[in-house]
Amino acid sequence: MRTREAVLPDAEQIHALVAAYSGDGTLLPRSLAEICENVRDFVVLEQDGRIIGCGALHLYGVHLAEIRSITVDPVSQSGGGGRRLVKALLAQAEKHKVSCVCLFTRIPEFFAHMGFTLANHQDLPDKIHKDCYKCPRLYRCDEVAMIRGQAPAFAILPPPKNWLKIQA
Numbered sequence: 001m002r003t004r005e006a007v008l009p010d011a012e013q014i015h016a017l018v019a020a021y022s023g024d025g026t027l028l029p030r031s032l033a034e035i036c037e038n039v040r041d042f043v044v045l046e047q048d049g050r051i052i053g054c055g056a057l058h059l060y061g062v063h064l065a066e067i068r069s070i071t072v073d074p075v076s077q078s079g080g081g082g083r084r085l086v087k088a089l090l091a092q093a094e095k096h097k098v099s100c101v102c103l104f105t106r107i108p109e110f111f112a113h114m115g116f117t118l119a120n121h122q123d124l125p126d127k128i129h130k131d132c133y134k135c136p137r138l139y140r141c142d143e144v145a146m147i148r149g150q151a152p153a154f155a156i157l158p159p160p161k162n163w164l165k166i167q168a
């Protein structure tokens, strides 16, 4: 089992892996076009030449990156693949000198094993501006925010136009 940076021919398999867990809301849905466009964010997990897992690191800036779309094929879970993916994505963050890696999850225990600690959603305005304001679960989010590193002191994404309305 090994991880490597994804390349475009992996996009369809990444799409299938993510789709298997986006129907029930475990992962955010990602279209094939979106995966192709952002394929350089992805790391894949391979075993015997077959892709059995993937994860992405979205870069907001040196102050923040986010682990997204992380999954291992159900038949290959519990074999250390998820941990390998997180390590590979953290190595990418380190390469880019990112000071904080965040994620939103319903399985905090898994990420706590890898040095992530609980955070407030409000501590991650870039993530909120990018995804949360258009999420149907905005007011009843059941995901936990976690960070590894120093919580960012600022955001670079501008708030959406209807931000004040959302906060009211």
Ligand SMILES: CC(C)(COP(=O)(O)OP(=O)(O)OC[C@H]1O[C@@H](n2cnc3c(N)ncnc32)[C@H](O)[C@@H]1OP(=O)(O)O)[C@@H](O)C(=O)NCCC(=O)NCCS
Pocket: 021, 026, 027, 070, 071, 072, 073, 076, 077, 078, 079, 080, 081, 082, 083, 084, 103, 104, 105, 106, 107, 109, 110, 113
């Ligand atoms: C989460 C996921 C990627 C973990 O992959 P995996 O290959 O099964 O994980 P690993 O075998 O590397 O497990 C590493 C450690 O985390 C623990 N762990 C694995 N899944 C866990 C879970 N759902 N909850 C809590 N702990 C978990 C393991 O017990 C293991 O602990 P250990 O090292 O003390 O034995 C995989 O279960 C998955 O694809 N789940 C569905 C998609 C999903 O929930 N993604 C996360 C969205 S934020």
